Amino acid sequence: MSAADAIAVAGVTKVFGSGNGQVAAVDDITVSIRKNEFFTLLGPSGCGKTTLLRLIAGFEFPTSGAIWLDGADVSDTPPFRRPINTVFQNYALFPHMTVEENIGFGLKMLNRPKAEIAERVAAMLKLVRMEALAGRRTNQISGGQQQRVALARALAPAPKVLLLDEPLSALDYKLRKEMQIELKRLQAETGITFIFVTHDQEEALTMSDRIAVMAAGRILQVGSPREVYDAPADRFVAGFIGESNLLPGTVERVSGGLASVTLSVGGRIEAVAPDGFSGGGPATVVLRPEHARLMPAAGAPEGAIAGTLATAVYFGTDTHYHVRLADGSDFTVREQNRPSVEARFHAGDAVAAVVEPRAARLLRERP
């Protein structure tokens, strides 16, 4: 690990159960999380992201491998000796304490002087804008307020790393948006490393410095939101983050990092090839729906992907066109709506999709 790493997870495996019922919730994961980073573990439920978080927090101990915190091996350190705090999914606020007592609990357990605790609690209350409710019981405040108290409680002892286990999942849409911005602000203001667990790809894209996409106990790809969105490492990442069209085809030739692919549904695409890709043969092309444009089939340029419009779904900001291709598969095109322009196409129209240059990517794996 390097000095810039806050957390280094080295070959960690966590096996639950015994005998035939053994399940590796986390399967040989190695990942480094940098200091002051907003790092997100993204994946569907059951992918092992929460287990990985609990391993870092110290609620679980690895079956094999090691976890390093700030250059020290903490694999066997109990949670109450790790300078890491957690914002729990259900907040887990202490019901027998006031808002203030909840926030001060960590510092009290660290035996800090009373004056320091009072000062720090006041600062935290201000940070999460909860000054007015300091004396309330935690069952007398709303879900969003409980969320903020949970955040303040975890931030008060100034941990080296803050873990957030799907903290926004219980909030309604509008509040969730507000809290996303609030979390980014808090991370910037405190300079603490945040490790955020979510299954919401939009949340991951908007908030993270880097994202680790997980499935079946493994990390499939680590990168900036742009990297994982624009250059998904495989079929799963492409499908999980955003929508994408997967088109099978044959690579004719590769030159200058661009592969010329003849699609099996007809049409030809210039796709960006992964580094070091060479050779031809069968391959899969990923294309985001917003990177294609629809036009009437008549007059479409050569190489356009032809089909019949199945449905057009209005989404407010944009319209999703579902095109039935020659082999019966579905191809989606997303077009931004303009004021006072009606839908350009209707179900049953013969249409063709034209792909923006350098928008399609070739997947490394074979179909």
Place this chain on the structure above:
Amino acid sequence: MIRPDGALEAARRRDVRARWLLSAPALLILAFAAIGPLLVVVLYSFLTPGPYGDVIWSFSTDAWVGVFLERDIFDDTLSLADAHMSIFVRSLTLATATTVLALLIGFPTAYFIATRPERTRELWLFLITIPFWTNILIRTFGMLEIIRNEGLINTSLRTLGLIDRPIQMLFTDGAVMAGMLYVYLPLMVLPLYASLEKLDFRLVEAGYDLYATPFRVLTRIVLPLVKPGMIAGSILVFIPALGAYVTPRVLGGGKTMMLGTLIELQFGQGRNWPLGAALSITLMAMVMVALLVYVRYAGREVRHG
């Protein structure tokens, strides 16, 4: 013509009548089996004892004086009734000690059961309730069989050559307390379990996360949250322990008397029913005072939550 408020009033009256009818059986039983006899006891405590038991219908406060004071047979002076006082003190001490020990033993037991997987929990609870199926007298005689001089413990120790003469365990305060602890322990475990089972163990994790050591998690998070169960269990053990009769009678013998056995003595060999009645009321008052103090002290935190 329909008068809505009149109709409402009629409905309200019907409702009240229905409630009285529904609670009538319980109220009748309470009136005849609890309040009535209690009034008789109060009445008897102000009468004069008959020569062969029973009471003579003439008013007297002698019984109440006798609860606390004793009259010298030669010069008629009054002094504090040492025998009664020592029995009061012993009863309170043994009941308190039993309650505290039941709490100390019952808490880990309940915690253990509450942290088992759901299916095994039921088995453990079932095992805890098994003693209830056996008559208290039989259980107490079982205890007697174990601790008496020729009992299981002493015979085993003697066979092993560890002791020459039997250790006197029967007819001691310790024997009475051990007996009560054995009989009343389930009454502590069950309410404690009910509280612990509801405890959100994620709060325990949150405690660990915020630098609380296991001991501090116990004292600052678990104990405050299961306090209602601790109070309920303590009350359920303390009340019957203070008035216990069977256990001190069998395991305490004539020397180690408690309030229950003292009261029985007045109605039996003592032939002093008014004194027995006055002692009964005293016992009830002690229980009530002890409970009030305890609930006021221990329940302070609970009521907020």
